Amino acid sequence: MTASVGLLSTLVGVALALTVLAPVLLLVLLYRDWKGDRLW
Amino acid sequence: MKSVQDAILDPTIGWTILGLFSLLWIALGWYWGRHAKELDDYVLAGRRVGLALGTATAMATWVTSNTTMAAPQLALQLGIWGMLGYSLGSVGLLMFAPLAKRIRRLMPSGYTSGDFIRLRYGNTAWRVFLGISLFYSLGWLVSMGMAGGILIHALTGIPYHFGMSVILAICVGYTLLGGFRAVIGTDFIQAILILTGVVIIAGLAIDRVGFDTIHGALEQQRPELLNLLMPAALMFLFNNLLFGVGEIFHSNVWWSRAFAFREGVGARAYMLAGLLWAPIPIVAGFIALAVPSLGINVPAADMVGPMVAADILGVGGAVLVLIMVFAALSSSLDSLLAATSILLTEDIYRRHFRPQASSAELRRASAWIIVGLGALTWLLCAPRVTTLAELLYFTGAFVASTIWPIAAGLFWRRANPLAAVAGMVLGSAAGLWSYFAIGFYVAALVGAAVSMTCVLLGAWLAPDRFEWSRLQETHPQGEVP
Structure with a gap:
């Protein structure tokens, strides 16, 4: 059973999209913690 | 077939980048650690770490030589299941979320995973556990020290021993100056650098080579990498899941964070870190599947990641790879140095030799142990005896x-x-x-x-x-x- 090009591109594409979102989310959380004086 | 034996970057560029980032980490370590006079402040950042820094430090610490070196290596050896198997390393972070909450509640004054085993199961179990935990910590430290030397050499031509020494010295330096606060603060910046670097490299690989070309070359030259029923790869998948869970459940790297996060943060931070970490090995490992289409000769499997990235991206990309991997390795090395030093300070120095030691004495001991751990890691990295994945899986x-x-x-x-x-x-x-x-x-x-x-x-x-x-x-x- 061989992975098709569609499966490969979907797998990597979804992973890439999630990885793009991660730094944005971290920066938003950092701003919220900083505003709420909960950084550390 | 062409061989990428020669470094992509001039050693001068390599030294400049290493120097600039080393100065930045050291300066930040000093700045964040200048008020950490008490033990809790130095080794657990005052036990008040919030969600953003907590999530980033868990994620960045778990992005190690796994994603930068061994994930591409495993993708080259085991194909698609190699990438997915690494991705299941995130299950460890997800499953530790409820444990982190319970650890904080049951042991609000705890310091180490060793504390738990000693109090829960007694001295025999504690000593067996310490043996396992310290062996693992040293194995992880050595695998990352080696990764630093190999990668810096592959990208810049700087000799293995120089690169490995620099990365160890810098991590020891800023962890020593700033303690756990320096570790967590730099981890946030390093997490952003890693994520940005991984996205750019994979994005450009897709743009310049393309899925069709990569898939076509794999079908012709390495069809086993596209096989969804490769028995060894399926075993690896479950093995890696359990390996990740075991690493996280026992290691003081993760327990020390559970103690350091403020009340109510631990479970959410670990859950979010797991979700954000899961796609990274897929994105980082994928570039190794481009090897057949690029016609690269890979002399050592653990060099495949930087070799492919440098081949696709050229000099500018190689600079990016160097920065990203320096961040990935630093974020894990600093965490391990800090967590192992408190494990040795609390479970060996205090519990075995100095039960009446004051907080100030333990803080000093912890600093000396960080230096000693750095020196021991250097000695073990020097011979470069095994490949990264072999060492890790042992x-x-x-x-x-x-x-x-x-x-x-x-x-x-x-x-x-x-x-x-x-x-x-x-x-x-x-x-x-x-x-x-x-x-x-x-x-x-x-x-x-x-x-x-x-x-x-x-x-x-x-x-x-x-x-x-x-x-x-x-x-x-x-x-x-």
């Missing part, structure tokens, strides 16, 4: 045998001390046997299965009646809770 048998004693001990009064010892010893032995007799991809699987059998049998035949209040301990002399 420890799998040991860490997987701790999963059940830890999880059962945290949630189940019936978990029995003798069974916990048997689980760790017999699980490690069986895992090691399978490592040599079958292969690296089953060591954790066998270790966890044997350990589980021991713990469950022990709780069934001779159940304990543990009182959770026994996990509460007083702080060292002079420390204010």
